[in-house]
Amino acid sequence: MQDRNQFKLTIVGPGAMGCLLAATLNKQDCPVSILDYKPDRAERLKKAGIQVVSSKEAWTAFPNVTAEPESLSPQDWVIVFVKAAQTADAVKRIGPLIGPGTLVVSLQNGIGHEFTLSKTVKPEQIALGATSQGATLLNEGHVRHAGSGPTTLGLVIHNPEAKDRLISLATLLNNSGWPSQIVEDIYPHIWRKLIVNVGINALTALCGLANGKLPQHPESLRLQKLAVAEAWTLSLKKDIALGLSLEEAHNIVNSVCKATAENRSSMLQDRIKKRPTEIDYINGAITRMGKELGVATPVNEVLTLLVRLNSRLGWKNPV
Ligand code: PAF
Numbered sequence: 001m002q003d004r005n006q007f008k009l010t011i012v013g014p015g016a017m018g019c020l021l022a023a024t025l026n027k028q029d030c031p032v033s034i035l036d037y038k039p040d041r042a043e044r045l046k047k048a049g050i051q052v053v054s055s056k057e058a059w060t061a062f063p064n065v066t067a068e069p070e071s072l073s074p075q076d077w078v079i080v081f082v083k084a085a086q087t088a089d090a091v092k093r094i095g096p097l098i099g100p101g102t103l104v105v106s107l108q109n110g111i112g113h114e115f116t117l118s119k120t121v122k123p124e125q126i127a128l129g130a131t132s133q134g135a136t137l138l139n140e141g142h143v144r145h146a147g148s149g150p151t152t153l154g155l156v157i158h159n160p161e162a163k164d165r166l167i168s169l170a171t172l173l174n175n176s177g178w179p180s181q182i183v184e185d186i187y188p189h190i191w192r193k194l195i196v197n198v199g200i201n202a203l204t205a206l207c208g209l210a211n212g213k214l215p216q217h218p219e220s221l222r223l224q225k226l227a228v229a230e231a232w233t234l235s236l237k238k239d240i241a242l243g244l245s246l247e248e249a250h251n252i253v254n255s256v257c258k259a260t261a262e263n264r265s266s267m268l269q270d271r272i273k274k275r276p277t278e279i280d281y282i283n284g285a286i287t288r289m290g291k292e293l294g295v296a297t298p299v300n301e302v303l304t305l306l307v308r309l310n311s312r313l314g315w316k317n318p319v
Contacts, residue, residue: 007172008075009036009099012090013082014045015063016135016269017107019143021079021178023050023061028176032063034224037093039067045141047313053138054145074099077169080117083270084110084281091120098125103165105153107131110264110281111190114156124159127166128186131194133178134211134260136269146263149256150179191231191240192252197282199228199253201267202303206310207279208268212261215254226299228253231286234295267307271315281305 009025010033011018018034025032036042046065052058066072076095082090087108098104104121106113107129114126132149153170155162166182173180183189200211203220207213214220232249235242244252270277285298290297 002073004092007031007077007168008073009033009077009079009172010065010072010075011079011081012094013080013086013129014041014050014141015081015083016137016143016266017131017133018079018081018134018256019050019137019141020052020135020145021081021107022063023052023059023143024178025052025172025176026063027059028059030172030176030222033072034063034065035072035093036065037089041140044284044303048141051081051142052145053143065220066181069093072097074115074166075102077242078102078104080106080108080113082102082108083276084108084113084278085276087113087116088119091117095120101161101165103127103162103169105129105166105169107151108281109201111194111285112281120133124162124199125153127153127162127181128158130186130189130192132193132196132256132259134263136264147260148179149214149259150181152186152189154183154189156186185241188241188243191235191242191249192244192249193286194230194282195228195235195242195249196253196256197265197278198231198286198300199224200257201277202279202283202307203227204265205267205271206306210268211257211263211265215257223299223303224253225250227286227303230290230295230297230300232296234286234290234293237293237295238289257276272311274314277307277311279304279311283307 011022012035022032042065049060049062051060105127131151134147136144170180267277284304286300287297
């Protein structure tokens with residue numbers, strides 16, 4: 001692996017997860033940049049730094065933050081952590097960061113990001129990942145690290161050069177205390193994460209509950225199980241090698257609820273901040289694929305419609 005002071009790594013998006021990863025790497029003296037699209041926020045974050053608090057520690061890191069892609073030459077790794085709906089806009093801005101050897105890694109929630117990324121990046125330079133890290137953006141550049149867990153990475157298309165770069169990235173992440181592994185087939189992992197998000201995100205947003213509370217109420221637990229069962233059935237229909245029985249899928253969702261008990265899911269955070277949600281890339285994607293493949297997904301459709309409606313009403317329904 002090249003000298004950690006020589007490489008170039010940019011994280012696109014200063015949200016909860018982007019800030020957490022940038023601060024985690026920066027804490028180990030890794031030179032990291034964050035690419036924002038708002039110049040005023042980038043300036044503030046650069047000056048004030050990124051503050052992280054967890055149950056164990058608190059620290060402030062000072063990564064480079066910029067809103068000018070031209071100021072960043074081609075990178076070794078570009079890690080995309082923007083909200084799913086912002087991927088298309090982010091992709092238009094990352095051109096100056098992409099060289100022949102750059103690896104672009106999407107660690108976003110939801111499904112299908114490789115198709116949006118491939119409008120600017122060659123598929124053989126794209127990797128996808130699923131992370132179980134939990135983070136809450138308390139306010140600008142201020143993150144609570146709510147729970148740690150493994151990150152799994154894999155290429156979209158086999159490419160030996162890109163694989164070497166992905167191995168170096170996993171080594172760097174592991175050495176920085178962000179446990180990571182590489183797999184040959186990333187799609188079962190993307191689907192496992194999708195199933196976790198299907199079972200947690202919309203329900204926490206609609207009910208205003210932290211992740212750990214969902215299994216404690218019989219109604220939210222039942223809805224979670226129904227939504228997860230639909231996604232699981234769809235994964236079988238799509239021949240995804242999930243390697244999980246339905247019971248195991250329920251157990252994984254349940255254990256993520258426990259491991260990130262205090263966390264407000266990203267969709268609940270979107271609700272609180274009145275930002276667009278990722279519903280169309282999570283439960284909405286299940287409904288869309290279900291319609292294409294003839295798999296019934298009524299619970300995911302209801303969750304999708306309720307989140308969309310509440311979003312449109314600004315999450316307050318006037319009487
Ligand atoms: O979107 C999220 O919030 C996270 O993916 C997860 C794992 C559900 C934890 O909150």
